[in-house]
Amino acid sequence: xxxxxxxxxxxxxxxxxxxxxxxxxxxxxxxxxxxxxxxxxxxxxxxxxxxxxxxxxxxxxxxxxxxxxxxxxxxxxxxxxxxxxxxxxxxxxxxxxxxxxxxxxxxxxxxxxxxxxxxxxxxxxxxxxxxxxxxxxxxxxxxxxxxxxxxxxxxxxxxxxxxxxxxxxxxxxxxxxxxxxxxxxxxxxxxxxx
Amino acid sequence: xxxxxxxxxxxxxxxxxxxxxxxxxxxxxxxxxxxxxxxxxxxxxxxxxxxxxxxxxxxxxxxxxxxxxxxxxxxxxxxxxxxxxxxxxxxxxxxxxxxxxxxxxxxxxxxxxxxxxxxxxxxxxxxxxxxxxxxxxxxxxxxxxxxxxxxxxxxxxxxxxxxxxxxxx
Numbered sequence: 001x002x003x004x005x006x007x008x009x010x011x012x013x014x015x016x017x018x019x020x021x022x023x024x025x026x027x028x029x030x031x032x033x034x035x036x037x038x039x040x041x042x043x044x045x046x047x048x049x050x051x052x053x054x055x056x057x058x059x060x061x062x063x064x065x066x067x068x069x070x071x072x073x074x075x076x077x078x079x080x081x082x083x084x085x086x087x088x089x090x091x092x093x094x095x096x097x098x099x100x101x102x103x104x105x106x107x108x109x110x111x112x113x114x115x116x117x118x119x120x121x122x123x124x125x126x127x128x129x130x131x132x133x134x135x136x137x138x139x140x141x142x143x144x145x146x147x148x149x150x151x152x153x154x155x156x157x158x159x160x161x162x163x164x165x166x167x168x169x170x171x172x173x174x175x176x177x178x179x180x181x182x183x184x185x186x187x188x189x190x191x192x193x194x
Numbered sequence: 195x196x197x198x199x200x201x202x203x204x205x206x207x208x209x210x211x212x213x214x215x216x217x218x219x220x221x222x223x224x225x226x227x228x229x230x231x232x233x234x235x236x237x238x239x240x241x242x243x244x245x246x247x248x249x250x251x252x253x254x255x256x257x258x259x260x261x262x263x264x265x266x267x268x269x270x271x272x273x274x275x276x277x278x279x280x281x282x283x284x285x286x287x288x289x290x291x292x293x294x295x296x297x298x299x300x301x302x303x304x305x306x307x308x309x310x311x312x313x314x315x316x317x318x319x320x321x322x323x324x325x326x327x328x329x330x331x332x333x334x335x336x337x338x339x340x341x342x343x344x345x346x347x348x349x350x351x352x353x354x355x356x357x358x359x360x361x362x363x
Binding site: 003004005006007008009010017018020021023024027028029030031032033054056057063086087088094115116117118119120122123126127129130131133134135136137138139146 | 202203204205206207208209210211212213215216217218219220221222223224227228229230231232233234235237238246250276279280282283284285286287288294298301
């Protein structure tokens with residue numbers, strides 16, 4: 001399956017407190033063909049940007065000051081009158097411990113990507129969001145993408161083959177999860193594993 | 195949007211603008227897009243990454259010098275922690291895996307300090323030496339597994355500090 005993504009004219013908001021990290025992400029996204037990039041370094045600026053315009057996807061650092069990406073994600077998902085309420089949210093994290101990844105998923109994030117990032121991993125997570133339809137769930141305690149879904153296969157076969165190489169950048173040590181395991185956490189309750 | 199209500203949840207399908215537009219034909223083919231993104235990273239690596247690395251390391255060292263005389267200062271600990279995270283997050287993307295490894299180890303140390311572990315100037319200086327070494331050739335081109343003694347030693351030090359932090363709770 002050809003799962004090339006077309007990012008032209010999509011409004012992408014990059015939220016990270018590290019200015020150099022934002023430049024790196026901009027470099028990657030421009031390489032992918034994106035041409036409408038916004039960037040902010042604080043969670044309050046994210047909320048401001050979202051109140052001003054339609055944003056097509058948010059890439060947000062998990063530790064974004066002052067509230068952090070999880071609280072920010074919950075705030076975005078809770079805001080009933082926002083045009084950006086269902087926008088995809090990709091959380092970038094330096095701390096890929098399983099408990100943290102599950103918290104991100106339960107806050108309403110569409111996907112988590114481990115830092116340091118490579119162009120390949122960022123591209124494939126964006127393609128996955130684009131090509132994997134997700135229902136939305138609205139309950140008293142949760143609004144966000146259905147956490148119970150089944151991955152039938154990543155675009156381009158990523159993460160599904162035994163022969164796939166493990167993450168080649170910064171393989172996690174200790175309790176942190178490699179990207180493939182993060183992906184599996186998003187492949188959840190239908191198998192009853194969560 | 196079509197709605198379907200159950201006892202506990204409203205479930206509905208959303209096709210976001212991102213999904214609609216990202217699936218349009220005419221996008222850059224995957225391999226070409228990744229290669230083009232990597233080329234942009236390589237330009238950054240050749241131009242301003244060395245300067246950014248040097249500046250960030252110097253900021254970290256300045257903060258640590260202040261911390262040595264004020265080890266209880268939570269603002270300084272937070273500052274040093276943030277610098278370490280920046281180095282950790284950027285290092286391996288630019289091919290400096292040992293910088294990421296050492297900075298990650300150091301971040302864990304600062305997390306332990308935030309959690310209540312006692313400040314150890316020896317541990318901090320050990321990491322400062324290691325990250326300074328890791329930022330320079332030939333070490334900046336090596337992976338942690340190519341320097342197992344240093345990597346294992348740093349891990350053991352931080353594990354001990356984390357254990358100590360748990361005991362302090």
